Amino acid sequence: MSDSLQPSLRFDGREVPFRDGQTVGAALMATGIASWRTTRRGGEPRGLFCGIGVCFDCLVTVDAQRDQRACLVPARDGQDVRTGDPREALPSQPEAAPLSRSQPDPQPASPEEDE
């Protein structure tokens, strides 16, 4: 497969290529991005830990759906993946996001991005 045909998702606006069939978490790891969540109390970076949907450390907003486990969500071409404040308005929001059991982060999360 040539590079031009390789699908990619947008991670806080940055193009992240992946292979069809991979998860969002795998796509980020393969690109060298190891963390994408910031903890509420300590402001610490977190990424994949359990890798199988148990620990919820890898939560991310995917296409306006908050609190998605990156280790489980399949990557899709053109997908909008965000680490930022989940309260921000999302441009492509088709409908109001359903209520989630967690409170919004008290402080905006600063995306951890490897340059």
Add this chain to the structure above:
Amino acid sequence: MTTESDVIVVGAGPAGLSAAVTAAEGGIRVAMIDAAGQPGGQFWRHPDENNLGSFDKDESTGHHHWGRFRDLRSRFRRLVEQGAITYLPGRQVWRAERDGADRVVAHTSVVAGRETFPAADRAIIGRRLIIATGAYDRQLPVPGWTLPGAMAAGGVQALLKANQVSAGRRAIVAGTGPFLMSVAAGLADAGVDVVAVCDINSLARWAATPWRAMQEPGKLLEGAAYARTFVTQRIPFRMRTAVTEIRGTSRVEQVVTQRVDANGSPISGSERVVDVDLVALGWGFTPQLELAVGLGLETRVDVDGSLVAVVDDDQRTSDPVVFAAGETTGIGGAVQSCAEGELAARAVVGELGRSRTSRGSGDARGAISAGGRREDPGVAGTSARLRRRIARGRRFAVGMHLASPVPPGWTNWLRPSTIVCRCEEVTAGEITHTVRDLGADDPRDVRVTARPGMGWCQGRVCGYPLSKLVEAETGCAGDLVPLSKRPIGAPVRLGDIADHA
């Protein structure tokens, strides 16, 4: 429309897949609910079958007993196509309960993305339930284990098996048990520089129960295969050694390893600093028991310290319509799980097949067995064989658990600032303070006071170390049941519960 079936199977790993195929081939209607998008569970987790062309290596890469999986998968697919199995992939059961009519209701929600099932379709009803929810890596906290690049060994393997992605370039694998070797071999085969495997126990412990090891020649061959990889890839295996600190700023950069004494306590002066970008941690496995505990089933603490479901020699739990198979009855591996799933399904077919006289030819040949169970004569012979298989596997598993315990000294590598609960960011110091100064004397008390285990994962990750930490302080073994009680077994949206009401 609500799915009604004879038996609900939760989990499409070795146990659940075997159960579903056996039950459906026995002529009863099966609903299979699985969190993954395709069958396999954690053990046979493999690349997306719809996109195999985009992966470099074959889907079987890094797998054991793959032939058995392919056989189960093709039978499963055929039964799904025939309508004998209603397959509900990508869904999780957040609660299972009994209804008034001796049936089981499994409330489901979507695992990822937007819910696509109308509210009325999310509850699955069955006359029997087989819990085959498997297990996940058991963890012990260590300073720095929240840094990105420190991962559960099983998660590292899942990335390799399902995504063909290595979680790092230079790795150390640490904890205890033979699974560490499997992960290290997988990483090395994928081109990762594995600097060491550190097991807190000595392999000599296996020699203490040689007859148990000899129960499973297949496992010995697996071990020999790993040993070959270790030799050819020059992976050092360090016994009685632990990773006692993980260092880095925004991700893992170094680890400190230390030798441990007979108690598992780190020996000062034995520190070695190793540069790595990946730490794979595994301390055995924790069975996923929330459905069993939620249903109020009888449980026990297994040899490895894990809470497991109590089952009889048909895999039946303390509730006569609920069965458990695989790791939920005690960690024993994939082959053992397959036998348990098959045995459970045979029992269910024996009970329900009889009342469906219009179905399959095998249904009419009922007989009352000595134990009062109705069993097909042919099935009874096979069930006896399965029970022998399970007993043999169990003897091996007990040997494995005895050879790979979590020694109590691990708490000595904790610092007051070490995070124990990753979700709520509760430190070891806060936990000991809660026990010593606030009078909390059991894990549940500590949980409601200092909030460890109250976050997203609901104590799945910190439950075991929390109970051990409190035990180290109070001298009393804490009850694991309250730590496994999760009335809502998976996070669901409030809207889903509102729809349900």
